[in-house]
Amino acid sequence: MKFLIPLFVIVMMFEACNSSKINYPETKKENVVDSYFGEQVSEPYRWLENDTSAATAEWVKAQNKVTADYLSKIPFRDQLKKRLTELTNYPRYGSPFKKNGKYYFYKNNGLQNQSVLYCEQSLNAEPEILLDPNTFSQDGTVALSDVAFSQDGKYMSYSIARSGSDWNEIFVMDLKTKTVLKDHIQWSKSSEIAWYGNGFYYSAFDAPEAGKEYSSKNEYEKVYYHTVGQNQSEDKIVYEDKEHALRECYSEVTDDENYLFISITETTTGNGLLMKDLTKPSAQFVEVAPGFDNDHVVIDDVNGKIYILTNWKAPKQRLMSVDPKAPSRENWKEVIAESDNVLESVSVVGGKIIALYMKDACHHAFAYNMDGKQLYEIQLPGLGSITEISGSKDDTEAFYTFTSYTYPLTVYHFDVEKNLSEALHKPELSFNVADYTSEQVFYESKDGTKVPMTITYKKGMVRNGENPLMLYGYGGFNISLMPTFSISRIPFLENGGIYVVANIRGGGEYGESWHLSGTKMKKQNVFDDFIAAAEYLIKEKYTSSAKLAIDGGSNGGLLIGACMTQRPDLYAVAIPEVGVLDMLRYHKFTIGWSWTSDYGNSEESKEMFEYLKAYSPLHNLKTGTKYPATLIMTGDHDDRVVPAHSFKFAATLQEANDGTNPTLIRIDSNAGHGAGKPIGKLIDAQTDMWSFVMFNLGMSPKFK
Numbered sequence: 001m002k003f004l005i006p007l008f009v010i011v012m013m014f015e016a017c018n019s020s021k022i023n024y025p026e027t028k029k030e031n032v033v034d035s036y037f038g039e040q041v042s043e044p045y046r047w048l049e050n051d052t053s054a055a056t057a058e059w060v061k062a063q064n065k066v067t068a069d070y071l072s073k074i075p076f077r078d079q080l081k082k083r084l085t086e087l088t089n090y091p092r093y094g095s096p097f098k099k100n101g102k103y104y105f106y107k108n109n110g111l112q113n114q115s116v117l118y119c120e121q122s123l124n125a126e127p128e129i130l131l132d133p134n135t136f137s138q139d140g141t142v143a144l145s146d147v148a149f150s151q152d153g154k155y156m157s158y159s160i161a162r163s164g165s166d167w168n169e170i171f172v173m174d175l176k177t178k179t180v181l182k183d184h185i186q187w188s189k190s191s192e193i194a195w196y197g198n199g200f201y202y203s204a205f206d207a208p209e210a211g212k213e214y215s216s217k218n219e220y221e222k223v224y225y226h227t228v229g230q231n232q233s234e235d236k237i238v239y240e241d242k243e244h245a246l247r248e249c250y251s252e253v254t255d256d257e258n259y260l261f262i263s264i265t266e267t268t269t270g271n272g273l274l275m276k277d278l279t280k281p282s283a284q285f286v287e288v289a290p291g292f293d294n295d296h297v298v299i300d301d302v303n304g305k306i307y308i309l310t311n312w313k314a315p316k317q318r319l320m321s322v323d324p325k326a327p328s329r330e331n332w333k334e335v336i337a338e339s340d341n342v343l344e345s346v347s348v349v350g351g352k353i354i355a356l357y358m359k360d361a362c363h364h365a366f367a368y369n370m371d372g373k374q375l376y377e378i379q380l381p382g383l384g385s386i387t388e389i390s391g392s393k394d395d396t397e398a399f400y401t402f403t404s405y406t407y408p409l410t411v412y413h414f415d416v417e418k419n420l421s422e423a424l425h426k427p428e429l430s431f432n433v434a435d436y437t438s439e440q441v442f443y444e445s446k447d448g449t450k451v452p453m454t455i456t457y458k459k460g461m462v463r464n465g466e467n468p469l470m471l472y473g474y475g476g477f478n479i480s481l482m483p484t485f486s487i488s489r490i491p492f493l494e495n496g497g498i499y500v501v502a503n504i505r506g507g508g509e510y511g512e513s514w515h516l517s518g519t520k521m522k523k524q525n526v527f528d529d530f531i532a533a534a535e536y537l538i539k540e541k542y543t544s545s546a547k548l549a550i551d552g553g554s555n556g557g558l559l560i561g562a563c564m565t566q567r568p569d570l571y572a573v574a575i576p577e578v579g580v581l582d583m584l585r586y587h588k589f590t591i592g593w594s595w596t597s598d599y600g601n602s603e604e605s606k607e608m609f610e611y612l613k614a615y616s617p618l619h620n621l622k623t624g625t626k627y628p629a630t631l632i633m634t635g636d637h638d639d640r641v642v643p644a645h646s647f648k649f650a651a652t653l654q655e656a657n658d659g660t661n662p663t664l665i666r667i668d669s670n671a672g673h674g675a676g677k678p679i680g681k682l683i684d685a686q687t688d689m690w691s692f693v694m695f696n697l698g699m700s701p702k703f704k
Contacts, residue, residue: 027651090427093411114676149175155228158173199227214637219245269515273287305321335370351370351394361481361482363384385403387401440454472501500537506518531570546697548570578638
């Protein structure tokens with residue numbers, strides 16, 4: 001049965017929810033002033049940075065009550081939640097991976113909070129549960145981050161994260177008895193585990209100060225080796241840098257266990273590489289790739305050659321081979337040259353190189369021999385993205401997952417000898433995917449740059465300027481927005497909504513040059529691209545300002561904050577999620593210092609300070625301005641982008657807004673930056689966000 005809300009009810013409820021009737025909690029102001037190169041910057045809500053104080057807890061409670069009261073008055077909210085729950089309730093599979101002759105895969109039956117790890121002897125055998133993270137906690141807030149297997153097949157290590165935190169704990173399971181051993185490692189922020197012999201390498205920080213686990217700056221990361229059965233206190237330091245507190249280090253061991261690599265980073269861009277020959281007990285680390293100007297990804301050791309994917313002298317990346325006896329970069333040999341399209345990733349399967357290319361924000365896959373000769377193109381189901389490839393250099397079968405905006409995630413079995421793909425797990429959904437379509441357009445940004453954008457809608461849509469539209473973007477850290485399917489968008493699309501993703505600068509869609517053109521003193525290009533996308537969609541009559549919502553998370557939350565403060569007239573609704581909103585102090589919390597490659601640092605120069613302050617969302621809210629209806633979203637355990645960003649932005653926005661539109665903040669409990677969030681919490685968050693969006697766009701939705 002369809003549920004239809006009469007228009008007069010919507011009007012009455014909208015008046016009831018009007019922000020002029022909202023009594024926002026009073027947020028105390030303190031006299032806090034910072035000095036930057038002689039300029040005084042006032043920050044009266046600095047006290048909200050203390051996320052463990054009683055005063056902050058009371059403020060969070062009061063804000064959540066106001067938000068909950070507002071959302072509860074939206075007439076179709078319960079029906080929307082019911083529809084989202086129905087849509088989500090279908091089996092979802094991850095791509096299988098093969099270890100020691102057995103197959104492993106993740107599966108969610110539908111509404112399980114966390115996906116379960118299964119094991120099976122063959123693809124046709126009855127799978128058995130190996131690890132069920134739903135048993136880790138009653139509310140599903142403890143998530144499985146990653147698993148790794150010892151080469152002899154005796155052990156599996158796995159890492160977990162609690163309440164959405166980036167902190168990981170590592171455990172070890174005996175695969176024969178399926179018992180969890182006493183091994184327990186804490187204070188790691190990388191789920192990467194590199195097995196070697198009867199133990200593994202991992203990275204960890206020193207234990208943080210009690211009470212500041214989710215906010216204090218993370219410094220002096222080290223690489224350790226852990227032997228199965230011993231206490232963490234006995235683990236040996238393999239690599240540390242006592243002179244550079246703000247560097248991260250990660251370990252990787254080649255499949256044959258001949259070489260250990262340490263990747264060292266200062267920011268999110270560029271890494272140095274060290275290598276150690278594990279076949280020689282007295283071997284020392286040697287430098288393979290120096291500095292932090294380029295990215296280097298170790299693929300594996302194949303037939304005595306180390307294969308490395310890099311953007312060194314190749315902004316769109318190329319594949320190189322390295323002789324471990326002469327590993328210096330000047331001795332590297334090119335295997336696959338840079339092309340017009342970005343070489344995003346490389347795998348070695350069945351003695352062949354599987355290369356994944358990105359062209360106009362869609363994937364294309366090719367097979368090469370080990371000398372770099374192209375053999376064939378893998379025929380994908382359409383224009384979309386491969387989210388995962390798994391396979392072994394000694395096995396001719398592989399698996400990959402394919403998706404697009406209108407193609408639900410599907411698992412494929414791939415025979416590399418025959419170039420044959422067969423669907424292994426294709427989801428069965430409670431709606432007709434064929435009713436929807438996507439189109440890609442290229443629009444012109446402020447400086448004339450052509451930017452791709454994908455527009456998804458229900459077939460039959462008429463461009464009359466009256467369609468509700470959600471525009472999504474990210475624009476940073478070399479991250480590409482590839483086509484992916486999401487159930488949460490379906491109710492919006494079912495009710496005539498249009499969903500748009502803009503592949504703005506700062507991402508990696510066209511290589512490192514595209515990324516760098518949206519960083520530091522060029523960051524404004526990112527906001528200009530997004531604003532130009534909105535203007536294009538209005539000009540081409542897909543929508544209008546009164547029907548336009550914008551959304552983004554993390555760096556994308558910064559994008560939304562900057563665009564709504566620079567052009568508040570352009571949008572009806574803004575959703576900044578877990579956003580970086582204070583650009584003057586972001587580097588002072590947890591791992592924020594590593595983002596300076598994209599943002600710069602307010603303390604490094606007067607010029608950089610002035611540039612950051614000019615777009616920092618927190619510092620560009622103007623009193624008496626009519627801002628879009630805004631729902632700020634964050635989690636109380638977010639230790640990547642600490643919730644203080646959202647807290648201070650919400651308090652300032654509530655003070656500055658002219659009172660026309662609601663200004664709310666939704667603070668999720670026992671939740672972090674997003675990874676590992678249980679299904680129940682995801683549905684709750686999606687319900688609140690989409691009901692807020694649809695209500696403030698004046699929609700009168702119906703649900704099947």
